[in-house]
Amino acid sequence: MAKSWSIGSHTKAALRTEWTGRKASRLALLKQNGLRVPDFVVLPTYICSWLAARSEAVERRILEIIAQFCSRNPSEPGYAVRSSALAEDAARYSFAGQFKSVLHLKDPHQILAAIHAVLQSGITPAENAYPGKVQQTNPSMAVILQPMIAAQVAGVLFTQNPSSADDHMLVEYVHQTGEHLLEGREEPYRVEFERTSGLPLAHAQKGRLSNPEFAGLLRTLFYSGLEIEKLLGGPQDIEWAVDRQGRLWILQARPITASFVQGQRLWDENRLEYVGYFFIERFSGPVSVLGWSLIREILEKNAFRDPLWFLGFDDLAQTKRLTRIKAGIPFSQLRVLQAIYSVIPLRFISEDKRNSLGLRHRSQVWWITLAKAAPYLVTRLIGKNLDWLPFFHLHKWGTFHRTCLIYLKVIHEAKLAKCNYQELKTYLNKTIELSDLFLSLHRWSITFADLYYELLSKIIGLAIPSQDRLSLTQKLLSGLENNQTVLANLHLGRLQEPQNNTPENWDEFFRLYGHRSESLDISYPTWAESKDRIIQFGRRLQAAQQERDNGKSLLHAIQERKEAEQACAERIADFHNPIVRWICAKAFSYLLSRAQIFTLLRENQRDLWQRILAQSRRVVLYMADHLQQQGVLTTASDVFYLTKQELEDMTSQADGQTYASVIQRRKAFSAQWTITAGAPCASASKAILKGVPVSRGIASGRAYIALTCDQAFAAPKNSVLIARSIDPAWTPVFHQISALVLETGGVLSHASILAREFGVPSVTSVPQAITLIKPGDMVKVDGGAGTIYLVKETL
CATH class of the missing domain: 3.50.30.10 (Phosphohistidine domain)
Structure with a gap:
């Protein structure tokens, strides 16, 4: 089939980047997904050479295309001819301003001349002098012909403010057309939006923002920006205009290239967005190569792939890469987390999740998504796995906890120094299997803890509306006995008393809590391996405890919780209607007990996982000793710069030589992460x-x-x-x-x-x-x- 001389914006062919270039294919995608984009026609990349020849037959054909398009799309301000190169508007480099655009064209012959000028700009020195000497690798270019908008207001929307550390959108606008703004010849009005709420920041309100009609238009622009981000992937630099009828038009959208990583957000080469929300609480610093490779697959399976499969999101569940590492920090795909939470009403999702995962701006209401997922939930989860029942989950957790401690005791008591390398690999795989089983249960404990917290908060709001719901709920879930982390700190504090500060008592402390570490990454030493540091800090702790006791103790928290429980029970007992009183009392009692159980369980489960990881680390260090004795590793700590697969394969001198350069390169990367972590990128724009x-x-x-x-x-x-x-x-x-x-x-x-x-x-x-x-x-x-x-x- 012969290729067309021109491609309309409404056709499937317009989506083919190799024919229409990046700019045109992106605009076509927006237009075909319901966004208001001025109609346009594209002269595709494959006719560039024909146009360059400037033959009479070719130019006559192009003039016919121009005339037909202009007759269908009359425009008072005239027409624009824009470049759409394959190298243009890419994820890492936009080549913005390096290719020519010609505006306010009236006559077909003017338009034809402008087309030649735009094509010529693709091969002139201006492009080749791009900052940093970045060269475009594919010079092919298409050309866009589009009517201009008779604008009363025009501007640019940055869906991520490129000049600030704040997580805001930025709008810059001027009256009438926006070319003076884009060329830097006119000072714009500026408005910032909070991404979570979509509300303009009070300190940024200026210009015409006080006009209710215009404020509503900016609100529409905000939601359009979110939709464009979803369609194109990642933060966008969007040119827009508002015509005299008050309609918003999208003129262009390209990736923001000023910052590839912004705070806790990351975009890959395909503009898929990743967020640090899920992992940053679990890994407070950069994670080692080995530490990540031991748990990446089981984390992805239990936290992402299984839930996606339960809900019927099979395509997402089978995605090859659900996580990425940047500067040692793990990130997870935002669309995966949004899909998992899409079946849950927003009122049952915590505020930090709603804000961090952009859940306030869903494209579909939760119950429709849940209805679509229902057949999968019934056949894949409810009928085959009873973990979703809280009472069954608690029973299963108790069984696993006892079994896990037995396995850990066996590994701890094994004479690992006498084991051969293959036996050590078997022990390591057993600890990974225990971590896998742990995570398959922990995901439900987290879910139940969040659910019962929200339900308890809701019933407090209904039954005792005069109380501060958030404060009261927090009191009811504080001061829970047997919190292992609190007990460890209290134990450490008691050891500072002269009568308790004995070698025997310190040995007991490290026997009970020596498995703990500052991270879930096994490259970090345990407390038992850092005894001097913990003892030294304990000495500093004594003075701080004496100065700042003032009621900040577990006993005070327990007393405050019991008083809150009693106050709630008394308020409910004062209800006049006996049926309502009985229902509220039973519901409150049940939800309170469940919320307390799962809040404490969620916290204490971290302690068990650290026991498992401590044994993983112990086995790995014995494997490293084997490799060091054989000359495979220079130092035992080099083992943490290997992947799990490399560790299993490295059993000979040749392997060590093969990976020596890899280890050195990874060490250099890790050193950079340590140096650059936390480098200030901006100052706060508000107090x-x-x-x-x-x-x-x-x-x-x-x-x-x-x-x-x-x-x-x-x-x-x-x-x-x-x-x-x-x-x-x-x-x-x-x-x-x-x-x-x-x-x-x-x-x-x-x-x-x-x-x-x-x-x-x-x-x-x-x-x-x-x-x-x-x-x-x-x-x-x-x-x-x-x-x-x-x-x-x-x-």
């Missing part, structure tokens, strides 16, 4: 930051930023600790800080639970906290309101 309130109270202090456990242990007394996330192993510092601010986490995260136990005012889910707050800034934290005040600059 107040908002997050999720997780632990009540108000406290002030100097900001202290920590990226590692050792850094956290060095926090000055009464400082405000600022971090991405914290591991339960960090919690001894709770005795010496006045408040806590984290970039991630929700009400039921490990950090939040522990902050409430120790009475430390805390706010989580504060985007870019470690870059917006400077070390030494005087900071005031309101843990009840979720607000951080930057009182004054660093002294």
Whole structure:
């Protein structure tokens, strides 16, 4: 079939990038998905050589195409001829401004001349002088002919502000057409939006924002930006215009190339978006090559692939890469997390998840998605797996817990030093199998903890509407006995008393808690391997405990919880209607007990997983000893720069020589991650930051930023600790800080639970906290309101 001389914007052919170029194919995709894009026609890439010949027959044919298009699309402002090169608007480099566009054309012969000028711009020196000497690898170009919009307002929408660390959208606009704005010849009005709410920021309101009609238009633009992000993938730089009838038109959309990684978001080469939300709480720092490769597959299976399969999202479940690593930090695909939560009503999803995963702007209501997933849930989950029943889950967890401890005891007591390499691999695979079984249960414990928390909060709001629902719910779930992390910290504190500070008591402490580590990455040493560091910190802890006891203890939290339980029971007992009173009392009692059980279970399960990982690390270190003795590894610690498969294959001198350069290269990368972690990228644009309130109270202090456990242990007394996330192993510092601010986490995260136990005012889910707050800034934290005040600059 002969190829067409022109391709219309409504055709399937317009989506073929190799024919129409990136710019045209992206516009066609937007237009064919319901966005208002001016009609256009494309002169495809394969006729470029014909046009370059400038033969009379070719030019006559092109003039016919122009005349036909203009007759169908009359335009008072005239027409635009734009480039659409294959190298243009790519994910990493846009070549913006390097190819020619010609505007306000009226006559077909003017348009034809402009087409030749645009084609010529693809081979002139302007493009080849692109900053950084980046060269386009494919010079093929298509040309777009499009009517211009008679605009009353025009501008640009950045769906991620490229010049700020804040997670905001930025709109720049001028009156009438926007070419002066794009060329930098006119100072625009600027409006910023919060991505979570879509509301303009109060400090940014200027220009015509006070006009209700125009404010509504900006709101439409915000939602259009979100839709364009979904269709094209990743943050976009969108040119737009509003005509005299008040209609919004999308003129162009290209990827923002100023920042490939922005905060806790990442975009791959296909513009698929990844977020750090799921992993950042679990890995407070860069993860090692081996640590990640041991758990990546089982994490993806239990956290993502299985839930997607249960819900019928088979294509997503079979996606090859659900996670990525950037600078040692794991990221997960945003669309995967959005699909998993798409069947849950927003009111049952925590605020930090709604904000971090963009769940407020769903394309389909939850019950429709759930209805579509129902057949899969029935056939794949409900009828075959009883883990979704809370009582059965608790029974299964108890059985697994007992069995797991038996297996761990066997591995711990095994004489690993006398095992051969194959036997060590068998032990390692057994610990991975235990981790797999653990995660298959842990995912349900997390789900039940979140569900019962939300249900308890809802019944408190219905039965006791006059109370602060958030504060009361947090009190009811604090001070829970047998929290292993709290007990470890209390034990550490008791060892500072002279009568308890004996070698025998320290040995007992490390027997009970020596398996703990500051990360789920097995490259980090356990407490038992870092005895001197833990003992030294314990000495510092004593003075902090004596100065800052003031009721911040487990006993105080227990008493506060019991008082809250009694107060709720008394309020419900005062109901006049006996039927309502009985129903509310039973519902409250059941939901309270379930919420407390699963909140505590979720927290304590981390302790069991660290016991498993401690044995994984122990086996790996014995494998490293074998390899070092054989000359395969230079040092035992090099083992953490290998993948699991490489570790299994490395059994000879030849293998060591093969991987020596690989290990050195990975070491160099890891050193870069350590140096660049937490480098400030911007200053806060406002004196107040908002997050999720997780632990009540108000406290002030100097900001202290920590990226590692050792850094956290060095926090000055009464400082405000600022971090991405914290591991339960960090919690001894709770005795010496006045408040806590984290970039991630929700009400039921490990950090939040522990902050409430120790009475430390805390706010989580504060985007870019470690870059917006400077070390030494005087900071005031309101843990009840979720607000951080930057009182004054660093002294």
